[in-house]
Structure formats: structure tokens, C-alpha cells
Amino acid sequence: MSSKKINFSTFSSIKIGPSLDVKLLEEVNDFTKEYYLIGSCNNILLGNNPPKLMKLSKIYDYIKIEDAILKIGAATPSGKIASFCKKNNIANFEFVSHLPGTLGGLLFMNAGLKEYEIFNQLISIKTCNGKKLKKDIDFGYRYTDINSPILQATFHLNFGFNEDKIDMFKKMRLNQPSTPSAGSCFKNPKGDYAGRLIEEVGLKGKRIGDMEFSTKHANFLVNHGNGIFEDAISLIQEAQKKVYEKFNIWLECEVKILDKDYMSDSSPLIKKS
Template identity: 50%
Template sequence: MFFKTIDFSKFSSIRVGQPTEVLMLERGDKIPNDRVIIGHANNLLLSPTPPPLMMLSKDFSFIELDDGLLTIGCATPTGKIVSFAKKHNITGFEFISKLPGSLGGMIAMNAGVKSYEIFNIIDSIKIDGVWIPKDNIEHGYRFAELGGVATEVRFRVEKGFDKSLLEELKDLRSNQPKTPSAGSAFKNPKGDYAGRLIEAVRLKGVSQGAMQWSEIHSNFLVNNGGGVFEDAKYLIDLAKGRVFEEFEIELEEEVQIL
């Protein structure tokens, strides 16, 4: 293991944060229990006083195909996974094309698009050095109780990469802002949409400093340049308060705030 200083104002997808020392884990390392594991910071909002952080190093960025099983390291970028699946005609990974970041970040929140979720295609996950079957891990909509640090994931291989589905899912991106963001700020409440609720309480396009509820998709909190944590947190809290006041619905953050 080694320490690396990461500037989260450049590294995180929302471009908010400061240079922070992060412990990088390598193969064979004993995993500390006093640090918070992060992925590639695509749904992360870092405060000025984050807890001690750790991240998987490039040791955990790999894809191995053997005897009908696909083993992928949790530091592997999602784009690399989709390219591998396409090259080897493996189905089930098409929806990942819409989800930036690392595999570890995806499984930590059971990331997905529409009816597609990463846990739908998982066989087992290596957590704190032990392989655990998917069915023994509590998971649901944008939620997974890993109970430790995941380093590798196994998938059963099914042939038949669906190029038409890939293009269909890519088209869904057309309603997402290109401005830096952390993706969806809130999980969709049951039977409703967070974006609809934010728009209904008249917050679409509302700004605080350089942070703004997007004009393109209301559930995206975007950084128009030089945005800071305090302004992002203000808008998140404002949305939660307004939505509860008008609809008695408690919005739950999808973005991880540390």
C-alpha cells in the first residue's frame, strides 16, 4: 500500500473537493478497517473534512475469462468492461456503457439503468478476501450491503452481445447534462421520480454560487466552474426540504457525501 495525494476538484466527476491524501491498496495488503473505500469518484461529493480514505490501486484493474466465468477486478473502468464484452460477444454488460466509473463503485450502490442492475448479472463477490455468493449479500434499488471491501467480482458468461441494446441505452444519455456532475443526486422515490419532484418545487435551474440544479435534467446537480462543497450541500438540503414540505416525501441521496 502507498499514499497518493488526489485533487478531487479535478478527479471527481462533479469537480468539487481539494487535494486529499488517499491510501492506495495493492494486492496482498491487509485491508484497514479505519478508512472509507471510494471508487473513481463519479457519484462522490467530498467535504472539506472527509474521513480517512482508501482506494484500490491498478492492481485491481483486470479482466480474466476462464471456463465460463468472468472475473473482474473492482478498480476496472466500466468502459473497459463493455469493450471486453463486445470483443468476446458476452451479453449482460450493455447497460454499463451508460455508467462511468469503476466496477467497485457500481456494485457498492448496485448501479443500473432502468430495469438493468449490476447485481442481476453477478455470480459472487470477493469481500475482504472471501468469495461470497450474490444471494448472501443484501441488495436492492441503488443499495448493496457489502459489509467490507470488495476487490473482485465473478460473472457467469452468456454469449450474444446486443449491439442494438447498447445503442438504445446510449440514447438515454441525451437528456443528461454534459456539465460536470455526480450523476443523479437523489434516488427515485417509489412510484415517482426525483427529477419531477425537484422541478415541481421550482428548483430546476436554481443556482447557489457555481452549483446549479440542471436545466436539462432536474436531478443532476452540476458544477458550472469552481463550485464548492458548501453550495452543493445547500442545494441538496434545499431540495430535500422543499420536497418534504410540499409532498411529505423524504428524498434520499444517491450521491455519496463524505
């Protein structure tokens, strides 16, 4: 099994992390539960005590039409999917161009923009544990119960690429900062918005070192250049604590925190204590 050296301070979207050897998943049998599978690291905060990491090899980077079905490898970047759909006049994937990452990561968290989610057109996924139909997957807002590396997905094929949707999705993103971040820091609690809650407890613009809850959108934890893991964690914990004390709402991280001190059963969590 081959590996690749990755410097996460340049590779990850939040620009934090050490240089590590990451195993490349090529054969199904290469994967074991001692590894955490990563994609392009657009929603990951890597700590100083990370688990063993694995990444899909390039053999899972493809997109094709077969038997009137769209088949996409899980290592395929979202931008490549969007370009393919535009070129081939394929509908219902216009929003993907505004979701950074690879298909596997998008599926794992059911990524989307409001009601437009990657699961909407899904038929099935192929994982290291075999094929799973959409109806056999428990999924919801930024959640799935997928617990095995995704290798490929199949989607319903509909034609009619809509340029107007591109403009609509672009406007949805205008309030988001361009400063390096891992995307939305917290999931929106039911009936509310994490950004509003963070602002209400006075943490919009709160900065520790080079890490800050953005002045443009409070639910984005941004790195102004030399941010470190410890400062990011301090801000996350402070937001959780203050929001819980004022609103009795526990903010659940949307960013995946890969550090053994903040993980349980392979699911990244910030401790309440």
C-alpha cells in the same frame, strides 16, 4: 502501504474537493474501518472534513474468462468492461458503457439503467472479508448491504453482444447534462421520480454560486466551473426540505457525501435537522 496524491477538484466527476493523500489497497490486510474506500469518484461529493480515504491499486484492474465464468477486478473501469464484452461477443453488459466508474463502485450501489443492473449476472464477489455469493447479499434498487471492500466479482458468461441495446441505452442518457456532476443527486422514491419532485417545488435551474440543479434534468446537481462544497450542500438540503414539506417525501441522496459532518456509521447522510 503506498499512497497517491489526488486533487479531487480535477479527479472527481463533480470537480469539487481538496488535494489529499489517498492510501492504496494492495493487500487484503491493508484495509481497516478507519478508511473510506473510493473508486473513480463519479458519484462522490467530497467535503472539507473528509474521512481517511483509500483506493484500490492497479493490481485489481483486470478482466478475464476462466472456466466459462467472467472474472473482473473491482478497480476495472466500466469502459474497459464494455470494450472487452463487445470484442469477445459477451451479452448482458451493454449498459455498462453508460455507467461511469469502476466495477467495485457499480456493485456497491447496484448501479444500472432501469431493469438492467450490475447484479443481474452476478455470481459472487470477493471482499477483504472473504467470498460472498449473490444469494447471501441483500440488494435492491441502488442498494446493497456490502460492508467490506470489493476486490473481484464473478459473472455468468453468455454470448451475443447486442448492438441495438447500445443505441437504446444511449437514448436513455440523452436527457442528462454534460456539465460536471456526480450523476443522479437523489434516489427515485418508490413510484415517483426525484427530478419531477425537484421541478414541482420550483428548484429546476436553481443556482447558488456555480452549483445548479440542471435545467436539462433537475435531479442532476451540476458544477458550472467554480462550484464549492458548501453551495452544493445548500442546494441538496433545500431540495430535501421543500420536497418533504410539499409531498411528505424525504429525498435520499444517491451521491455519496464524504464529510464527517454529514456521515453516520460510515454511511453518508444529509441531516434532516
